[in-house]
Amino acid sequence: MSDRDEHIVEAAGRCRVVIQNGRVVDVGTPQIDDCPLARRFACPVDEMTPEAIRKNIEGRIRSFGMCTPQREVLAGPDFVIFGASELLSSAVRRGDLDAAVIASDGAGTLVATNPALIQGIGGRMSGLVKTSPLPAVIARIEENGGAVLDPATAVIDQAAGVALAATLGHRRIAVTTASAAEAAVIRERFSDAVIVAVHTTGMSREDAVLMVRAADLVTACASQHIRDVAAKTALLQAGRSIPVFAMTPAGKAIILGKVAETGQQIVVHGARLPVSGRESPSPLC
Incomplete structure (x- = not known):
């Protein structure tokens, strides 16, 4: 290397x-x-x-x-029920989505159509800020049905990833992003994309407002602003300690599809959002 x-x-x-x-x-x-x-x-x-x-x-x-270069890219079991990778891999497995645009260490932005690839990358990945190309990892991703946006640089550009997915013929496309500005650009350019906000800890209130307006699903992480802003208009909240908010019918359908698929016991009840768990990240910021 x-x-x-x-x-x-x-x-x-x-x-x-x-x-x-x-x-x-x-x-x-x-x-x-x-x-x-x-x-x-x-x-x-x-x-x-x-x-x-x-x-x-x-x-x-x-x-x-x-x-x-030894990065494993496939995984099966859920880490949590309502994590972003769990929700997206479930939706692709059910056929509700064609592809997910995600980011991987060693490869950058990629288009994935294999649920095990979505889970193997996203379920193990923290917030990826920058990465370098690792040819062995890129090859492993491609062997398992993934299409890497730029193998030479491993650039992270989720809007360009959605464009690549569309070029590949996918129509029902989901994309993860930690950037409110990027989410707004994606929503403007690709009105039908399912936008999933991730890694929101420390997000400003201004960005929280922008993200909630643009995204279909919003993971609250340790963000107080996301909890405050998203709860006002969310259609559904999944989880309590680290909630995921469905902001649109498309986001709601993905969560409910996951509920229908899981074998775990689930409680569903009406409530004024947000609903907090006994344990939450501390302090919320």
């Missing part, structure tokens, strides 16, 4: 982590103190400290090769 092999992710608590040549070289400061989801990781983050987050990332590198 060359000196270009650098990957930047925002992990638990929106903590900036830099990985170079398979090694964690820098860990920033988490924005939150506690997260119930992070405590359930395969390598749990019981305390939001740079050292605990470093151990978590190093565990991911060892277990499935994150940000290395």
Whole structure:
């Protein structure tokens, strides 16, 4: 691998982590103190400290090769019921969506039509800020039905990914994004796309308003602004500790499709949103 092999992710608590040549070289400061989801990781983050987050990332590198040429790209079981990758892989499996535009370490933006590929990449990925091309990972993605937007640079450009999906003949396209501005651009250019907002911790109120207006599904993460803004007009909330809000009928249908598919016990009841769980990320920011 060359000196270009650098990957930047925002992990638990929106903590900036830099990985170079398979090694964690820098860990920033988490924005939150506690997260119930992070405590359930395969390598749990019981305390939001740079050292605990470093151990978590190093565990991911060892277990499935994150940000290395050994990166595994397929997975089956759900990590959570209503995670973005779980919802999208379920919708593609049911035939409600043709493809999902997601981002992977080592490949950047890609179009996926294989539910196991969607889950294998998204279910294991933290907020990906920047990545470098890893030919072995790109080849593995392509072998499993994925189309990488730019194999030479591994650029992350979700709007261009939707355009690629349309060029490939897909019509029912979902796309994940952590950027409110990008979500607005996608909505303007591709009115029928299903936009899924992810990685919203620390989002400003202005961006929360913009994201909620543009997106079909919004994951609240540890964002107080998303909870406040989305709850006013959401059609449905899935989950309580880290809620996912359906802002449109299309988003609602994806959540209800997942409910119909799961074998887990589910409770459904009317309530004034947002509904909070006994445990939530702390502090909300």
